[in-house]
Amino acid sequence: MDYRFHTLDVFTAERFGGNPLAVVLDADGLTSAEMQTIAREFGLSETVFVVKPNLPAHTARLRIFTPVTELPFAGHPTVGTAVLFSELAIRGQGVSDVEQDRLVVFEESIGSIRVGVRRRRGQAAFAEFDAPKLPFEVGPPPATERIATALGLMPTEVGFENHKPAVFSAGLPYVFVPVRGLDEIARIEPQQRLWSETFGGKGAVYAYCRETVHTHAAFHARMFDPGHNIPEDPATGSAAAAFGAVVLRYDERPDGESRLAIEQGLEMGRPSEISVTLVVAGGTLKGVRIGGHAVGVLEGTISI
Numbered sequence: 001m002d003y004r005f006h007t008l009d010v011f012t013a014e015r016f017g018g019n020p021l022a023v024v025l026d027a028d029g030l031t032s033a034e035m036q037t038i039a040r041e042f043g044l045s046e047t048v049f050v051v052k053p054n055l056p057a058h059t060a061r062l063r064i065f066t067p068v069t070e071l072p073f074a075g076h077p078t079v080g081t082a083v084l085f086s087e088l089a090i091r092g093q094g095v096s097d098v099e100q101d102r103l104v105v106f107e108e109s110i111g112s113i114r115v116g117v118r119r120r121r122g123q124a125a126f127a128e129f130d131a132p133k134l135p136f137e138v139g140p141p142p143a144t145e146r147i148a149t150a151l152g153l154m155p156t157e158v159g160f161e162n163h164k165p166a167v168f169s170a171g172l173p174y175v176f177v178p179v180r181g182l183d184e185i186a187r188i189e190p191q192q193r194l195w196s197e198t199f200g201g202k203g204a205v206y207a208y209c210r211e212t213v214h215t216h217a218a219f220h221a222r223m224f225d226p227g228h229n230i231p232e233d234p235a236t237g238s239a240a241a242a243f244g245a246v247v248l249r250y251d252e253r254p255d256g257e258s259r260l261a262i263e264q265g266l267e268m269g270r271p272s273e274i275s276v277t278l279v280v281a282g283g284t285l286k287g288v289r290i291g292g293h294a295v296g297v298l299e300g301t302i303s304i
Contacts (some may be wrong), residue, residue, distance in 0.1 A: 001029060002301040007044075010080040011235035011264075011272040011292035013124035018265065018272045018294070019235035021080040022047040024302070027063070032070070034304055039065035041302075045230050048077045053107050059085060061107040067229045072109035073132060073171035075237010075274075075290050081106065082115035082127040083294035090119075108132070110171045128275070128291030131170045135245035135288065138173045141165040142198050147177055150198040151207065152189035156180075160210060163250045170241035170288065174206045174223075175199055181211040182220060186267060190224050190231070203227035206239045208262075214273075218260035219243075222267060234265030235272035237290045244278050244288035255280050 005024045012018025022042040027035065027049035039047035049063040062081060064071045086102045102117045115129040141147065147165055148155040158165065163178035179185045185207055199205065204225040212220045221243075223233040240262055247253065247260070258278050265272040272292075279287035 002303050003027060003030070004299070004301055006084055006299040007297045008080040008084060008294050009270075009297055010076040010083075010294040011237070011274050012270075013293040013295065015295050015297055017234075017270050018292075019076045019233065019270070020044050020297070021076055021294075023077075023081050023084055024049045027051050030304065032063075035063060035065055036068075036070070038302060038304065040067045043067055045233050046071065046074050046077045048081050050081065055107070055112075057105070058107050058112065059104040064108065069228060070109075071172065073113075073238060075239075075241060076235055076292075078106060078108070078113055078115060078129055079127040079237060079290070079292050080294045082117050082129070083125045084296070086117040086119060086125055086127075087296060124293040124295050126291060126293050128277075128289055131241035131244070131288040131290060133170050134285060135168045135170040135242040137245070138167045138169045141167050141175055146194075146198045147175070147205075150191050150194040151177065151205070152187065152191055153179070153184060157184040161250070163246075166246055166249070168242040168245045170238060170244075172204065172238045172242075174204045174236075174239045174242055176243065176246045177205055177207045179207050179209045181209050182213070185209050185220060185222060188222060188224075190226060192226065195226055204239070206236065206243065208243070212263055213266055214261075214263055216261055217263040217273070219262050220266070221262050221264045223264070232268055234268050234270035235274055235292070236264065237274060237292070240274045240276050241288050241290050244276055245285055247276075248278060248280065248285050253278055253280050255282065 009018040208221040223236040275291040277289040
């Protein structure tokens with residue numbers, strides 16, 4: 001049977017940047033094993049399989065696979081699939097390059113996620129969603145010396161100002177590692193033989209620094225997750241969602257909404273930008289919104 005698929009570049013307004021994503025439509029006829037096989041064949045950090053929702057009022061149910069496992073939630077698949085649905089709806093109307101705001105509701109294993117899509121003439125579509133879970137701390141991080149060695153850095157290069165390593169999750173856990181600056185973060189070389197013994201089940205590492213390449217960005221980041229066959233990820237929405245709690249812990253943020261931009265993927269030649277909005281009340285994080293642009297790249301069919 002043939003299945004239609006699309007690929008998009010997510011968290012970028014230009015093709016061949018950002019994080020590539022494959023979306024397989026009308027995938028109800030596929031088994032979980034077949035989905036895993038297709039995801040492995042695409043070889044991207046994530047592939048989405050769109051199936052019928054459990055609740056008819058919702059847009060679709062998304063099943064998200066890395067090349068080696070299924071995930072309960074991920075940011076760039078949520079953004080990219082929402083933009084794709086908006087594009088397909090416009091095609092169905094027989095128009096193009098229109099200004100339109102659209103809301104889609106996806107069912108993911110973590111829960112229902114509402115995504116707003118904004119389209120403006122001459123611009124790449126922008127999608128934004130509320131993180132399905134507020135970030136929470138997941139135990140203590142490994143010792144700084146062990147983290148530094150596993151990243152190929154010196155212990156004195158880990159940490160800046162009052163920022164220290166921490167482990168947070170908004171659906172997927174990440175070890176957040178502050179690094180002194182751009183020179184140090186560019187020199188990170190994951191040491192595979194030390195990775196699992198250092199990070200264990202919390203094997204995804206999100207390194208960040210305050211120094212940035214683009215002046216409008218608040219942080220520069222890199223993400224490594226070799227345990228899920230992702231040596232490095234060019235843009236990580238689920239990590240950005242959890243990073244909201246890290247920012248609030250170490251930086252003063254006023255009550256209300258504050259938006260910041262995170263640049264990622266530059267070392268990979270796939271520049272990305274993720275918009276993170278923190279909603280703070282009484283000094284407590286009440287919500288995190290993740291947003292970004294996405295652009296279509298190619299489409300076709302796959303037989304199985």
